[in-house]
Amino acid sequence: MTKIGIITCQILELEFAHVLSADADVADVFVIDNEFSAGLLSELKIQGKKPVHRLVALQAFGATPGDGHQVLIRVMELGLHSVIKNLQRNVVSAVKEMARHVDSVLLGYGLCGNALNHAEDLFSEVGIPVMLPMDEDHPVDDCVGLIIGGREKYYARQRECAGTMFMNAGFSRHWQKIMDSDLPEKLLPKKDKIQKRMMRDYERSLLLPTEVLGETEMMTNIEAFNAKFGLRTESTPGTLALLEKAWQSVKKRSVERLSLIHISEPTRH
Numbered sequence: 453m454t455k456i457g458i459i460t461c462q463i464l465e466l467e468f469a470h471v472l473s474a475d476a477d478v479a480d481v482f483v484i485d486n487e488f489s490a491g492l493l494s495e496l497k498i499q500g501k502k503p504v505h506r507l508v509a510l511q512a513f514g515a516t517p518g519d520g521h522q523v524l525i526r527v528m529e530l531g532l533h534s535v536i537k538n539l540q541r542n543v544v545s546a547v548k549e550m551a552r553h554v555d556s557v558l559l560g561y562g563l564c565g566n567a568l569n570h571a572e573d574l575f576s577e578v579g580i581p582v583m584l585p586m587d588e589d590h591p592v593d594d595c596v597g598l599i600i601g602g603r604e605k606y607y608a609r610q611r612e613c614a615g616t617m618f619m620n621a622g623f624s625r626h627w628q629k630i631m632d633s634d635l636p637e638k639l640l641p642k643k644d645k646i647q648k649r650m651m652r653d654y655e656r657s658l659l660l661p662t663e664v665l666g667e668t669e670m671m672t673n674i675e676a677f678n679a680k681f682g683l684r685t686e687s688t689p690g691t692l693a694l695l696e697k698a699w700q701s702v703k704k705r706s707v708e709r710l711s712l713i714h715i716s717e718p719t720r721h
Contacts, residue, residue: 460560463622469495479520556626660690
């Protein structure tokens with residue numbers, strides 16, 4: 453039995469709920485119950501395939517008896533990416549706190565403006581594997597790169613139309629909060645004017661529907677967004693393949709690490 457940690461933001465709440473619910477190797481899911489975890493908890497309940505334990509703090513985590521992976525999840529605040537150093541500092545701090553309780557950690561992030569570049573240095577002191585979703589031999593650029601299927605597809609769509617607002621499931625659900633998070637609090641009274649200026653060169657919203665949220669519901673979610681900024685809607689299929697691959701990789705690393713620990717333990721007579 454391994455204990456696997458996941459640290460992510462609300463953008464990927466549906467995707468992680470889907471991946472964990474579909475995995476027969478997952479025995480229990482433990483979620484740090486905070487102001488950002490409601491969407492994940494709700495989706496796990498809807499899926500209804502795994503025992504879900506709500507924790508008030510990391511210290512309350514204790515693996516249940518039996519086989520299978522025990523998964524501990526912390527959902528982080530949206531919008532940390534608006535200040536790169538804030539994202540880096542908060543994610544590194546969260547990993548260090550969680551590392552005392554699990555065998556490995558999967559980050560539900562990409563490089564995110566290079567905030568998590570050189571992850572091997574950022575997490576060199578935690579003592580357990582810390583993994584980012586990979587796009588071939590490099591981490592995914594961000595949550596869009598993850599769901600669109602990698603850097604080449606991401607860049608191709610940007611070349612097609614530079615003024616593209618990419619819409620994965622999480623962005624379509626939380627766009628208002630994300631847009632507001634990009635502004636200092638003192639500017640929020642003028643947010644409509646500022647946001648329209650920020651968005652003046654954008655032409656389209658590009659939906660990335662997957663099995664966790666379909667095109668019709670995503671279009672409904674962003675109707676007000678498109679109307680506000682005068683954007684047209686287009687769509688291209690998204691994928692969970694890179695997230696699934698990252699999940700399988702962290703499971704494998706966790707099992708290997710646990711096996712090495714058992715091998716290195718002295719035999720007792």
